[in-house]
């Protein structure tokens with residue numbers, strides 16, 4: 001048993017921060033952040049603006065014709081990498097039953113699990129940063145003007161340039177997949193540093209794309225650190241830093257305007273009488289943080305973002321709750337950071353994201369791995385939708401919100417009518433690329449645990 005952490009006894013930690021006790025016990029925790037303020041104010045914490053997101057969006061538009069040429073997966077979509085928005089009513093009914101939710105909800109699901117090229121939410125941030133870097137290089141070497149048709153980048157001159165440059169990243173899997181596959185396809189010399197919890201099939205797949213995979217016995221933090229050090233020694237190498245990259249963050253943020261257009265098209269209103277609650281699985285924080293930023297820019301105070309983490313990797317909850325952010329790792333408190341949700345197996349949150357979003361994210365909750373598997377199984381049974389465990393973290397969120405603990409609804413100033421008319425959206429972050437045998441094993445686990453777990 002731990003006696004003290006950073007000079008404070010565990011008893012003192014718990015006195016000062018009572019939720020540390022259930023967190024350390026691995027219990028499912030829900031916390032609504034009392035420090036949340038209106039968007040107009042919360043934006044002050046973020047060193048980025050709507051103009052930066054518009055710039056990212058414009059860059060993706062410039063690249064679209066090129067992407068449509070080099071990635072057959074997005075040819076039909078005109079080179080725009082985007083996922084479907086669907087209703088999951090059958091799943092909603094099952095989950096309401098499971099968690100004893102009294103009123104039926106309007107439940108939507110964002111299928112980032114099936115984003116082209118990478119099969120996960122990382123197709124947003126990861127590919128965007130690769131493109132950003134490619135553009136900078138091509139501009140600097142006089143091979144490109146901003147007004148050019150970007151298909152010029154598929155020509156030998158640009159490909160030669162990319163071949164002489166390296167891109168490296170540290171990853172638990174999906175970021176490595178999105179950056180590895182896309183950077184290698186553009187022609188970059190690409191290395192992915194992977195932690196022990198990364199799945200074997202992801203390593204195999206990357207290698208089949210010509211990516212160098214370096215494996216580590218340690219966790220995500222170690223893989224990143226080693227990758228970063230290697231890259232620093234090599235000026236031709238660009239290291240993509242998941243914990244601190246504002247480029248990555250902006251790639252994710254473009255999701256806000258994209259979702260807004262999809263909701264409008266589906267005839268779904270988001271306004272004071274129809275708030276939108278969005279549940280985002282959180283690892284290091286860049287993905288959900290960037291998306292939440294984009295959502296706040298798109299919907300203002302009518303959107304409410306909630307982050308979800310495994311009980312053994314509650315790093316963002318802990319960081320924001322204590323205000324100590326990346327100064328703390330879950331392992332400091334004897335929490336294992338061992339979870340089947342490999343996309344969320346992060347022990348130390350991004351300090352950049354935690355600080356930037358600390359007055360903007362309404363709440364955080366944790367759920368055990370068994371519950372991820374149970375939800376995975378229900379998702380298959382009801383919607384025939386294949387997701388990976390990480391992607392289910394958000395699926396329990398509406399039950400936590402509707403439980404109205406800690407006076408959440410009243411704190412938001414929402415009427416009962418607005419509460420009843422709310423839409424809830426699960427951001428399903430990955431799974432489209434999971435091989436059939438892996439997925440069958442996930443389903444079998446889900447089927448086994450489903451009667452035993454809940455809540």
Ligand SMILES: *Cc1c(COP(=O)(O)O)cnc(C)c1O
Nearest residue numbers: 174283284285286287343429430
């Ligand atoms: C990476 C990932 C997340 C979380 O993104 P972070 O930027 O690490 O917070 C969620 N789900 C899946 C499937 C992921 O791969």
